[in-house]
Amino acid sequence: MGVGGDSLRRVPDVPKISAADVSKVATLARLCLTDDELTTATAELSAMLDHFADIDALDLDGVEPMMQPTPLANVMREDVEGETLDRDEVLGQAPLVEDGRFRVPPILGIQE
Amino acid sequence: MSITYVNDDGYYPSNEEHPRWEHEGYELVVGLEVHVELATRTKLFSSAPNRFGDEPNTNIDPVTLGLPGALPVLNRQAVELAIRLGLALNCTVQKSTFARKNYFYPDMPKAYQISQYDEPINIDGWLDLPDGFRVGVERGHLEEDTGKSTHVGGAGGRIHGSDYSLIDFNRAGVPLVEIVSRPDIRHPEQAKAYVTELRGILVAVGASDAKMEEGSMRVDANVSVRKPGADFNTRCEIKNVNSVRSLGRAIEYEARRQVLLHEAGEPVTQQTRHWDENDGRTHTLRSKEDADDYRYFLEPDLVVVDPGIEWIEAVRAALPVLPSARRAGLAAITGLAANSEAIMVVTDRGHDSFVVDVAKHGGDASITLKHLQQLPEAAGVPAEDVAKLTTMEASGGLTATQAKQVLADMVDAGGGDAEAIATDKGFEAMGNTELESMVDAAIAAQPDAWEKFCAGEGKAMGALVGAIMKASKGQADGKAVTALLNAKKS
CATH class of the missing domain: 1.10.10 (Arc Repressor Mutant, subunit A)
Incomplete structure (x- = not known):
């Protein structure tokens, strides 16, 4: 993200994001934050959002949202088989392996 | 992919004439999400092979495994097949983007799935069932498949209580199209017919082999019940349905379960439920509250896909005749209803063109259809031989039973003269x-x-x-x- 250093250091008057929001995002990202880290992260994320508030203040009516920083479209490859990795080499780096597959702890909860 | 519907504005007025499921004064509302593996040679974003049934973890490369620095490059053929499918479902094909769907699961090493979110490649189509019932298609978007988990230990390989899981990444990155219907379906039989018809279309356009038993076509059903005319009630999503027949059973069970809850004044909780083929019920799994907070954002490693009118029209021009039109063709030459069993069965086997061939050789189309339904192998007999046989049967020169025996001989011999075989068998036309x-x-x-x-x-x-x-x-x-x-x- 192109967030400038000045913006990051600017302390917002009213926090744009609550500690509870940050805590939720951290949980979703499987991050364990201490109380101190949570306070710091909340302040820093608020500063970032503050920076975007500057953009919100601009009159952007009639400006197409920019989805990508480059004007490229349709970058594609042909449907042709390429090289694959050596299975033994890959599995050799896994902590646990069984029957040519990665062995992982039991999966519970989140379904897909 | 879940979509929240506020009302059923998209429901087609002509659907009113069709039968609706009804229980204790409630009607059924179903929308289907169908995941289809595309028949490409390679994966959606890498050149690793897309092949079912290979040794585990042999079709893997850095992109498949989400190794640091690996970058996705879109497979042109996957886009082509997605467009083909979208056009066959009467969709608008549009400029589209890819997004990251973020969640943690061991069968997805990047910790996000690349999918299409607010700008899918196909939108706003429909699919007509053989009886004329029309089901709206909300979208058909591209995304990558996940790896395959096998649960070991516990109760018979179920996810619950298993000791550990084994992951095979051969399937990870295989191109999928997810086809999301509108909540237009009002009867379990319509849900079954939708999946059957969709499978026929997928096979006809060559987009997928669409085998539910091999998992190349997977169906999830969003089910709710309501009093007719009322707003939509809370729905449940049914997963783990492995056949068309199970789909009907699962929807019926789930609808009745929800009617009981409504009648008891208990809330229906929005949740994912797994169909269990063995006990014929749906079951809930413990699900975390934030499980569906996917924090979608635009995939920065991929650019816009803008097929453009030329590509889209070239794909449209090359589309094969779809099953519905082929059935209509058989109906026209046999005089039977397009959704009659004989026409459905013979078209599904791809033998409709044989009936047309026989008719072109002067044969009787409806008699040919009847024989083909009972004896699919007859499609391997030269059309002119079958034409002569059906002409004899139509004019009373052979009874239906005799004609069947003559045809069986033709199948064994790879053809033959009907008259000669009949004489050989001593079949004299009864005066x-x-x-x-x-x-x-x-x-x-x-x-x-x-x-x-x-x-x-x-x-x-x-x-x-x-x-x-x-x-x-x-x-x-x-x-x-x-x-x-x-x-x-x-």
């Missing part, structure tokens, strides 16, 4: 005089049945026909017998 005397004898032997038949009791005909068939040792033509009886009555 009308001979048949008429048998009819007269039957009437004389059963005057009561004849009287009842003349009085309009259709059942009485059975006794007469039975006697005639017996007298002719099954060689009489049923149609000719019926015609004679009716002629004598008037």
